[in-house]
Amino acid sequence: MPKIVDHTERRRELGEAVWRVIDRDGVAEVSIRTVAAESGWSSGALRHYFATRAELLAFACELVITKVTERIEAGPRTDVSAILRETMPLDPERRTEVSIMFSFLALGLGDPALARVQRTHFTAMYDLCRHLVPTEDERAARRLHALVDGLSVQVLAGHLTPAEADTELVAYLDELYG
Incomplete structure (x- = not known):
């Protein structure tokens, strides 16, 4: 009986292996070989899903965007500070995500x-x-985006x-919302 493989889950596992390599060793150390070793796969098996380092990196970044979006959508929709905290490096998990994005x-x-x-x-943020x-104020939106990225x-x-970053975020939101 052939083994049933969930290709979506396999790609996600590989993306998360990229995150671990970046978190531990930095983005310069990401390669097909290092990610294969991190995931416990062979380089050949990994290449079945990603032919190049660039494809692997792009998927890992897109996976971060998806994960953060899912967290935001699952959380409280009315607490602006809670929503923005999901995009900032305020705990180890988010620090890894933001490190990958930057x-x-x-x-x-x-x-x-x-x-x-x-x-x-950047467009999603x-x-x-x-x-x-x-309000529909694009200038205020750009400032908020710049503040979150800068912090x-x-x-x-x-x-x-x-x-300290959280304190600055809350102070700005208090000014923004009066």
């Missing part, structure tokens, strides 16, 4: 496929901010603690 900023400069994923991420501002970068760089 890794794509640099990678996208030299690779059009990865640049597409980065644009998707801007759309979320536009939806969360109290996230400062946490990743060690210039702010997660608690």
Whole structure:
């Protein structure tokens, strides 16, 4: 009897293996070989799902976008700060996700496929901010997006603690919402 394989779940497992490699060793260490070792697969089996490193990285980034979106949609829809916290590195899981997302900023400069994923991420984040501002004010949405990204970068760089970033987020939202 042939073994039934859930290809969607297998791809997800491989994407999560990419996350672990990035979290532990950095994005520069992601390769077909390192991800295969991390996942316990052979390089040949992994190539059945992803032919190139770029495909593997793009999928891992898209998987982060999907995971964060699912978390936001499952949470409270009226608490703006709770929604935005899901996108910021305020705990270990989100720190890994945000590290992956910002890794794509640099990678996208030299690779059009990865640049597409980065644009998707930025567009989704801007759309979320536009939806969360109290008016149809694009300028306020851009500021909110810049604030969330800026606070996230400062946490990743060690210039702010997660608690300090959260305090700044809440202070800005208090100003925004009056």
